[in-house]
Amino acid sequence: MKKPISVGISPRHIHLSKEDFHRLFGPDATLTRTRDLTQKGQFASEQFVTLATSVGRIENVRVLGPFRDASQVELSATDAVGLGLNPPVRDSGDHEGSPGITITGPSGRVDIPEGVILAQRHVHMTPKDAREYNVVDKEIVFMALSAPTPNSMRSAPRTVIFGDVLIRISENYRLDFHLDTDEANASGARTGDSSVLFKIGGAPLDDNRQYYPEKRLYSEFDVRKARQEGMIILIEKDTILTPSALDLGREKGLFEFR
Ligand SMILES: [Zn+2]
Structure with a gap:
């Protein structure tokens, strides 16, 4: 059995382009780091925005850094229902055909024409990890949550296996399985739980290469x-x-x- 992979839960958040950030927070504002995230170079900032559609609004949505080329909002399916949106499940950065939204900050407002997605559940790993687990970038695998630990709210009769989990490989990544809050609440998963990667059919992993x-x-x-x-x-x-x-x-x- 390969070593277990830790679980990380991503609450709703927004990535901003530099241009959108300055429209929302003013020309002299700086994106201020408050905490580093698991993935190298990624951080939670001190800044928050409000998201709104004609149907609903969500306040206090945290801005993550660093800046991206295009702004991107990652919601849970429950958030999307409350906003009257039906965003696609996508890999980060893939916005084609996704809905837009109104973003409000202390100094202004931006209407993005697209960029609201439900993040496809995914595992970050380095090329070295990929060799160990015998997977390639963008491969789709299954992830099973490991047996409940005493600090987990999950009980054995609700054990979940997630399909459609995207493998993402980069030298800059650290091994972590990312779920959104809906996926976590439904399965009882919590940040720090462990999970196991496998491929369908139970065939030896080498056979799938x-x-x-x-x-x-x-x-x-x-x-x-x-x-x-x-x-x-x-x-x-x-x-x-x-x-x-x-x-x-x-x-x-x-x-x-x-
Ligand atoms: Zn991630």
């Missing part, structure tokens, strides 16, 4: 395609990689060295 067609030279295009299709690239002694292919494959843990 798929390899990208073998070539002598791989470009960044090949690495992106392998990543999209959840495949591993086999690297032999005489394999040639373009520099960008090497960087991307290393960062995402897509290489197996022979």
